[in-house]
Amino acid sequence: MATFDTSDCYVVEGKLALPYTYFAGRVGSTFITTLRDQRKIMGVKCNACGKVFVPPRQTCERCMEDIRNNWVALSDTGEVVNFTVVRYDDKHLPRKAPFVLAMIKLDGADTPMAHIVEGIDPENMTEGLKVKAVFADQTTNTILDIDHFEPVK
Amino acid sequence: MAYRKKNRNVGIVGIGETKFSSHREDVNQPEMIHEAVRQALDDAGLTMNDVDCVVHGNMELFEMVHQPDMWHTLGSGAFGRDSFRLTTGGTTGGTLAGAADNLVASGMYDVVMAIGFEKLQEGHTTGGITNMADPLWARKLQSGALTAQAAVKLITEFGEERARRAAMTYRIIMDKHACKNPNSHRAFGLEWDQMDDLMTTSPPLIGELRLIHMCSQSDGACVVIFASEEKAKQITDKPVWVRDHITVHREETLNLCNNYYPTETTHKFAAEQLYARNNITNPLEYFDVFEMYDPSAWWGLDWIRDFFLLEGDEHIKLVENHEIMMDGKMPINPSGGVIAANPIGATALVRVAEAAKQVRGNAGPHQIPRPVNHALASSFGGTMWTVLMMLEKELNW
Amino acid sequence: MSQDYGVTPNDIFNSMKDRFRAEGAAGISSVFGYDITDAGRWKLTVKDGAMSIDKTDDLSGCDVKLITDSATYVGINIGKIDGMQALSAGKLKVEGDINTFALTSRFFVKFVAPGQDAAPEQELLVLKKVISVKQRFATGPVMGKFLKGLKVQKILAIKCPECGRLQSPPREACAICRVKNTDWVEIGPNGEMRMMEYCYYASPDPLTGETRETPYGAIGILLDGCRDEEVFWHLLRPDQLDQVKMGSVLNGKVTHGSRLRPVWADNRTGGISDIKYFEIDA
Numbered sequence: 135m136a137t138f139d140t141s142d143c144y145v146v147e148g149k150l151a152l153p154y155t156y157f158a159g160r161v162g163s164t165f166i167t168t169l170r171d172q173r174k175i176m177g178v179k180c181n182a183c184g185k186v187f188v189p190p191r192q193t194c195e196r197c198m199e200d201i202r203n204n205w206v207a208l209s210d211t212g213e214v215v216n217f218t219v220v221r222y223d224d225k226h227l228p229r230k231a232p233f234v235l236a237m238i239k240l241d242g243a244d245t246p247m248a249h250i251v252e253g254i255d256p257e258n259m260t261e262g263l264k265v266k267a268v269f270a271d272q273t274t275n276t277i278l279d280i281d282h283f284e285p286v287k
Numbered sequence: 288m289a290y291r292k293k294n295r296n297v298g299i300v301g302i303g304e305t306k307f308s309s310h311r312e313d314v315n316q317p318e319m320i321h322e323a324v325r326q327a328l329d330d331a332g333l334t335m336n337d338v339d340c341v342v343h344g345n346m347e348l349f350e351m352v353h354q355p356d357m358w359h360t361l362g363s364g365a366f367g368r369d370s371f372r373l374t375t376g377g378t379t380g381g382t383l384a385g386a387a388d389n390l391v392a393s394g395m396y397d398v399v400m401a402i403g404f405e406k407l408q409e410g411h412t413t414g415g416i417t418n419m420a421d422p423l424w425a426r427k428l429q430s431g432a433l434t435a436q437a438a439v440k441l442i443t444e445f446g447e448e449r450a451r452r453a454a455m456t457y458r459i460i461m462d463k464h465a466c467k468n469p470n471s472h473r474a475f476g477l478e479w480d481q482m483d484d485l486m487t488t489s490p491p492l493i494g495e496l497r498l499i500h501m502c503s504q505s506d507g508a509c510v511v512i513f514a515s516e517e518k519a520k521q522i523t524d525k526p527v528w529v530r531d532h533i534t535v536h537r538e539e540t541l542n543l544c545n546n547y548y549p550t551e552t553t554h555k556f557a558a559e560q561l562y563a564r565n566n567i568t569n570p571l572e573y574f575d576v577f578e579m580y581d582p583s584a585w586w587g588l589d590w591i592r593d594f595f596l597l598e599g600d601e602h603i604k605l606v607e608n609h610e611i612m613m614d615g616k617m618p619i620n621p622s623g624g625v626i627a628a629n630p631i632g633a634t635a636l637v638r639v640a641e642a643a644k645q646v647r648g649n650a651g652p653h654q655i656p657r658p659v660n661h662a663l664a665s666s667f668g669g670t671m672w673t674v675l676m677m678l679e680k681e682l683n684w
Numbered sequence: 685m686s687q688d689y690g691v692t693p694n695d696i697f698n699s700m701k702d703r704f705r706a707e708g709a710a711g712i713s714s715v716f717g718y719d720i721t722d723a724g725r726w727k728l729t730v731k732d733g734a735m736s737i738d739k740t741d742d743l744s745g746c747d748v749k750l751i752t753d754s755a756t757y758v759g760i761n762i763g764k765i766d767g768m769q770a771l772s773a774g775k776l777k778v779e780g781d782i783n784t785f786a787l788t789s790r791f792f793v794k795f796v797a798p799g800q801d802a803a804p805e806q807e808l809l810v811l812k813k814v815i816s817v818k819q820r821f822a823t824g825p826v827m828g829k830f831l832k833g834l835k836v837q838k839i840l841a842i843k844c845p846e847c848g849r850l851q852s853p854p855r856e857a858c859a860i861c862r863v864k865n866t867d868w869v870e871i872g873p874n875g876e877m878r879m880m881e882y883c884y885y886a887s888p889d890p891l892t893g894e895t896r897e898t899p900y901g902a903i904g905i906l907l908d909g910c911r912d913e914e915v916f917w918h919l920l921r922p923d924q925l926d927q928v929k930m931g932s933v934l935n936g937k938v939t940h941g942s943r944l945r946p947v948w949a950d951n952r953t954g955g956i957s958d959i960k961y962f963e964i965d966a
Contacts, residue, residue, distance in 0.1 A: 142828035146955065148422050148819035154351035154410045158809040159315035167807055192318045195366040198335050275809050309766065312808045351815045422821050423831070424853050427956050428902045428917055435881055443932045475773035485774045490782060494882045498772050537859070 161192045161202050170279045173269045177243050179204045185244040189277070210267040211286060212240035219256040228278065232256050238265055238283055249277070253284035293392040296682060298519030298526030299643045300398075301331025301512035307472035307628035310408050311506040316355060317362030320404050320508045324364050327400065327510035331522055338512070339396035341365040344373040344383045345405050345632030348415040363402055376419075377432075377580065378534075379403060380509065380635030381666025381674030385532045387513040388676075397518045403636035404508035412504050412631070419669075433501070435494030437585040442495065445603060451495065453603050455482050458500055458584035458626065460612055465623025467613075467653040472505040472628040500584040500626075507630035509637045516682070527643040527662075530684055532676040533561045536669075553673040554593035554665070561675050562596070565684070571595045571617055575659040576645045578638040580667040581624045591619070594665060594675075613655045621645065621653040635666030639676055646680050689797035691758050693723040696795055697737055706733040708790035716788055717746030723754045730791065748780030761795045826856045829868070834958035837948050839907060839916070843867040850914045852907070871916075872907030874965055877941030878915050878931050879904040901925045905944055905962060918956075921947065921963040928964060 158166065161178070168176050177188035181204060182197035192202045217236035220227060227233075234256050237246035251265055263285055270281035303326030311319055328334060341363055343356040356365070356372040363370075375382040380403040387399040413431025420429040441450040459482065465474040477485070489499035519526035535557040558570065567573045579594065581587030591602035591611070605611055611619040620627075622641040625634055642662035644650040660681065666674035697718070709730050716728040727738045727746060743749060756775045759765030770776040778785050823831060826842065830853055833840040842854035846861040852871060857864055881902040886895050901920035910916070912933075920928060931941025945965040952958040 138825060140825060142823075142825045142832055144823055144828055144831075144954070146423060146821045146823060146831075148821050149816065150418055150819055151814060151816045152348075152351050152411050152414050152418065153812070153814045156352070156409060156811040156813065157312045157315060157406070158811070159318050160313050160806060160808065161318065162315055163807060163809040166809055191361045192314075193321050193362055195360050195362075195364075198364060275811065309768075312810065351813070421853075422819065423823065423827055424956050425917065428919065433883075433885060436879070439879060439930065443934055473769060473772070475769070475775075477773065481774055488777050489774055490771065490778070490884070492883075492885045494880075499774065 159192070161190050164205075165190050166275055166277070166279060169269075169277075170273045170275065173210075175208045175210055175240060175267065175280070176205050177208050177240075178202065179206050186242060187245050188240060188243045188247055206242065208243050209241035212238045212243070212246075212265060212283075214251065214259070214261055214263040214265060215239050215246050216261060217251065217259050219259065234259055236263075236265070236283070247277075249280060250282040251284065252282045294394050295392055296516035296519075297388050297391045297513050297529045298516060298523075299511055299529065299639075299678070300514045300519050300522040300526055301327040301333060301400075301510070302640045302643060303327030303330060303508075303510040304470050304637060304640060305507045305509075306470050307505045307507035307630055309472060309503070309505065311406060316350070316352070316404065316406055316409075317359040319362075319406065319506065320359055320402060320510075321362030323404070323508040323510040324362065324400070324402065327512050328364075331512050333398070333512065333522065335364040335368075338364065338368065338398050338400045340369040340371070340390060340399045341402060342371045342373060342383050342386050342390070342399060343402045344375075344379040345403065346374055346376065346379060346415065348410075348418060349412050349631060350406055350410040351415075352409070359402075364400070369396070374632075376668030376672060377582070377631055378635055378666040378668030378672050378674050379632045380637065380639065381532075381580070381664070381668075381676065382534065383636055384511060384513075384529075384639045384664075384676055385534060385674055387511070388529045388532055391513050391515050394515075398512065398514045401511045401513065401636060402508065403510075403630075403633035405630040405632040405634075406506045407504040407630065408506050432582065433493050433496060435492075435496040435585070437583070437589040438495040441585065441589055445600060449603065451486055452482070453606050454495075454500060454584045454588050455486050456609075457588045457606050457611070458485075460606070460609065461581070461584065461587070461620060461624050461626050464613060464621050464653060465627035467621070468623045468627065469651065470507075470628065471623045472507070473503045474623065474627060496583060496585060502582045502625045502629040503627070505628045505630040507628065507633055509630075509633040509640050511636055511640050511643070525647045527646045528679045528682050530677040530679045531561060531565055532674065533557050535560075535673045537671060552590075552593050553671045554590055554667075555596065557673040557675050558594050558596060561677065565677065570663070571597070574617065574661050574663045575657065576618045576621065576642065576655055576662050578622060578642040578645075578662070578664045579619055579624060580635050580638055580665050581620065581626060582629070582667065584626060586667075587619075587624065587626070590665075590667075594663070613653065614657075618655045621650065621655050623653075635664075635668070635674065638664040638666060639678070642676075642678050646678050689762065691762060691795075691797045693718075693720045693726075693754050693757050695797075696758065696761050697726050697739070699795060700728070700735070700737045700792060703792040703795065704735050705791060705793060708792070709733055709735065712787055714747045714784060714787070715745055716785065717743035717749035718757075719743060719749060719751040720757050721751065721753050723757075728788070735791065746780070748778060748782075748785045750776065750778055750785060752776040762797050763794075824856070826854050826865075830854050831954040831958075833870075835952045835954050837873070837946075837952075838870055839872045839946075840868050841871045841910070841914070843869055849912075850910055852910075852914070852916055869909065871909040872905075872946070874943065874945045875905040875907035875910070875916065875962075876931055877903060877928050877944055878906050880920060880925075880928065880930055882925060897922070899925055901928075903928075903944075903962065906931070906941075918946075918959055919961040920944075921961045924964055 177186045178190040180194035234251040239246040265283035303323035360366045383401040387401040416431045420426045462477040465471040489497035535553045610616040642664040645659045662678040713731045718726040841850040841852035842865040844858035904915035928942040943965040944962040947960045
């Protein structure tokens with residue numbers, strides 16, 4: 135703790151506000167526009183290691199192979215491989231707490247992707263749950279063009 | 288100041304550069320970086336399996352996307368490897384090169400890849416720079432990276448007419464160089480007869496700093512691979528040796544408004560120390576080419592004096608007599624320099640890369656016409672921070 | 685010529701009426717002049733969400749004027765030339781406020797030349813975001829004492845016990861001598877103009893996101909009691925930008941600048957804005 139005279143110390147309120155733009159690139163744009171327009175989830179396959187990545191990427195980071203053109207259509211169903219329950223509210227979060235954020239491995243993919251799971255009480259969530267994508271009515275040109283996943287009935 | 292004695296020699300064995308441009312909507316950040324990574328690996332004849340460590344850097348406040356080194360593993364090759372991230376302002380690229388040099392020289396790693404990049408189109412550069420200033424004072428006053436200090440200083444010392452003409456001469460020379468470099472973002476094809484017109488009609492930004500004098504905001508990436516002497520000789524028959532580098536920081540943050548020389552600048556301070564410890568008494572004679580981090584024509588003109596320890600108007604004369612052109616006495620920025628392309632986190636690494644290409648003799652259309660044995664590269668950032676790196680063709684010092 | 689699809693400036697101006705977007709011009713009332721040096725002159729009038737374009741030699745009364753040649757103008761309109769680059773290279777000039785001229789890009793849908801490949805390229809997604817973070821800065825005892833001084837109209841500097849240099853705003857240590865600064869002195873509040881950044885271009889205020897009015901002058905003032913590089917950084921009264929004289933010291937020769945005094949804000953909170961600006965001390 136400070137042992138000096140703190141009578142002159144005070145706190146000034148500040149703010150940092152900056153605009154920015156994110157360019158998704160060709161691979162990222164193809165992924166989102168296909169999702170949005172055809173309601174189809176696409177991955178890319180590395181021919182060297184055989185892995186199917188979703189979300190897609192231009193390069194397999196392990197093999198350093200260019201995989202940008204190796205598109206494969208994936209199922210809109212998959213399995214929860216891990217999850218967490220978000221129990222606090224903040225403006226950057228996509229839902230009001232509590233809600234479930236899960237890592238979902240789509241059928242046909244080798245990598246899981248993060249998304250929201252609804253239609254199940256957070257307290258009943260389990261790994262291994264089979265889920266299915268529910269597409270959004272309104273596009274945001276982001277991964278939230280899948281509105282959420284819900285348990286396969 | 289202690290001499291930095293290296294445990295072992297370090298050579299540059301691979302170089303990659305994207306084309307620099309104002310927009311790269313077609314690629315995201317890791318995809319853009321990957322272009323330079325791929326080029327550098329191909330240039331060296333290596334794969335990522337040969338690289339022990341990746342040093343990665345940019346100014347994340349310029350894109351407002353944080354921890355880029357983490358998600359950039361999708362393109363950087365850093366997956367599963369030792370990796371460091373550096374951010375030191377405009378000097379970032381020079382710091383990356385210096386760090387890679389140190390990491391190899393220390394014996395910790397045999398092959399280190401330095402990656403510098405920026406996608407300035409994604410953010411707000413002047414806003415970002417202003418946000419780096421002291422929040423309690425300078426943020427309200429700072430005008431991003433724009434300043435006419437050097438112009439005021441040069442005009443005070445050499446008179447308005449001579450200073451303005453020299454700055455525009457410097458600018459046109461840089462454009463002529465940029466026109467030869469296929470990677471340039473901006474190469475206008477300026478002609479000497481445009482000089483008077485540009486001096487009066489180019490839109491003023493701050494004082495006598497006009498739009499034409501100022502560097503661009505660019506997108507692009509640069510990658511340089513450093514290797515130990517033993518490895519470098521196995522990898523290539525043309526390694527470029529890193530003789531020495533120096534970094535100097537000072538604290539001029541709040542005292543930006545000087546128009547005279549109270550003390551030497553960091554550039555001069557760094558140059559004096561670097562030359563002294565390498566027994567270089569006449570840098571203008573010693574070096575064959577200089578890649579300078581010149582954010583504006585005014586700064587570039589002013590700094591020649593500091594870097595070569597010149598006196599009086601010697602630096603002005605070098606420019607007036609076109610001695611800084613590719614076939615002149617001291618070619619400066621055959622690449623076109625920072626005014627031609629400024630992807631900030633990559634920019635200073637591009638200086639090192641371009642200087643190394645000149646030493647190798649394969650820079651392309653902007654290769655200078657005489658052999659290059661000794662090259663110098665500078666970096667500039669923040670509030671007068673300097674990094675200098677000396678490159679050599681032979682291991683004979 | 686195949687590069688520009690045979691388009692002439694005439695084609696572009698004639699199509700303006702069809703390409704006009706009233707919503708893009710809402711609230712704007714300005715007259716724009718186009719001097720296409722090898723093709724003629726046009727006057728664009730925008731008012732109350734409506735427009736008219738006239739070919740006329742008389743460009744008087746225009747708020748802002750664009751001067752360029754046909755090749756550059758056509759090139760920009762068909763997307764072959766970057767307007768900013770043309771401006772930088774001196775191939776295009778703007779007389780008047782460039783920001784006003786930039787408004788014209790909102791008025792019209794893009795010109796498409798007959799025969800220009802209208803087939804859409806791949807849709808490339810661009811997400812626009814603003815990061816906005818609340819911050820709290822601790823002044824610490826040194827900056828705090830300085831800022832509190834401003835509340836009572838005192839400008840304080842801290843003094844290095846070794847080299848004696850003054851720093852204001854103050855720092856806890858003299859980084860050159862590497863010692864803790866201990867002594868305080870009051871400086872100014874009047875002083876002498878040293879250096880001005882005459883800013884025609886403003887970056888956004890990081891606190892509000894708003895862009896301040898231009899031109900403005902960021903100045904370095906040698907406050908009374910200070911010497912050499914001990915300048916104080918603030919703003920100049922906006923209407924006095926063209927009335928002040930900078931000072932300098934070159935090889936020991938001193939040229940004095942204008943005398944300045946601070947204008948204090950009525951409501952002082954212990955921040956940089958406690959001084960509104962400095963003005964000429966006549």
